[in-house]
Amino acid sequence: QKEVEQDPGPLSVPEGAIVSLNCTYSNSAFQYFMWYRQYSRKGPELLMYTYSSGNKEDGRFTAQVDKSSKYISLFIRDSQPSDSATYLCAMGQNTGFQKLVFGTGTRLLVSP
Amino acid sequence: GAVVSQHPSWVICKSGTSVKIECRSLDFQATTMFWYRQFPKQSLMLMATSNEGSKATYEQGVEKDKFLINHASLTLSTLTVTSAHPEDSSFYICSARVLQEGQPQHFGDGTRLSIL
Numbered sequence: 546q547k548e549v550e551q552d553p554g555p556l557s558v559p560e561g562a563i564v565s566l567n568c569t570y571s572n573s574a575f576q577y578f579m580w581y582r583q584y585s586r587k588g589p590e591l592l593m594y595t596y597s598s599g600n601k602e603d604g605r606f607t608a609q610v611d612k613s614s615k616y617i618s619l620f621i622r623d624s625q626p627s628d629s630a631t632y633l634c635a636m637g638q639n640t641g642f643q644k645l646v647f648g649t650g651t652r653l654l655v656s657p
Numbered sequence: 658g659a660v661v662s663q664h665p666s667w668v669i670c671k672s673g674t675s676v677k678i679e680c681r682s683l684d685f686q687a688t689t690m691f692w693y694r695q696f697p698k699q700s701l702m703l704m705a706t707s708n709e710g711s712k713a714t715y716e717q718g719v720e721k722d723k724f725l726i727n728h729a730s731l732t733l734s735t736l737t738v739t740s741a742h743p744e745d746s747s748f749y750i751c752s753a754r755v756l757q758e759g760q761p762q763h764f765g766d767g768t769r770l771s772i773l
Contacts, residue, residue: 553698579761581764586748586767586769587766587767588661588750588752588764588765588766589701589750589764590764591761591762591763591764633700633701643689643706643754644691644703644706645691645703645762647700647701648700649699649700
């Protein structure tokens with residue numbers, strides 16, 4: 546079993562839809578949770594990071610962490626074609642953010 | 658803020674040559690930089706962790722003599738792929754962590770390495 550599981554997709558939605566992206570994990574020691582967006586042939590771009598359980602909102606993006614279920618989510622409201630990319634979840638165990646473990650990434654396609 | 662610059666973005670070279678990739682943190686000091694490798698449609702795999710002024714820590718299965726890492730300053734780390742072969746062709750990405758604790762890694766735009 547992988548430490549972090551993420552559906553590779555692709556996930557296709559129409560413009561304006563609410564998108565839900567998810568990851569599950571097995572290591573209860575993870576405390577820091579991040580979502581990165583990666584366009585083709587580019588490095589990952591940090592979107593959201595949260596510590597422990599709870600919600601965090603930034604513009605159209607909302608990150609949720611449920612440590613009891615070992616489940617994290619990223620919601621994108623009013624999705625745009627420019628949101629089409631691969632979304633990677635990543636997790637770390639300690640305060641230094643050392644050695645992140647990444648999901649395989651979910652490819653999102655938003656059609657106009 | 659937190660910009661990481663990686664150079665070159667794409668390199669093509671003949672088998673047997675060595676290739677150096679630079680990773681710079683432009684607007685912050687990074688005590689730790691990380692080197693990843695990514696194959697098509699796969700996630701990032703950590704190769705090594707580089708701490709300024711000390712030897713890099715390599716992940717299991719990564720040849721330290723093949724992938725030489727130098728982190729001479731708080732803003733620069735280099736990865737040299739020595740005697741590169743076609744199987745070394747991949748997308749190499751670096752990241753840097755801001756000096757203060759609690760800050761996440763920021764990534765460069767990656768280097769596409771093609772060995773002929």
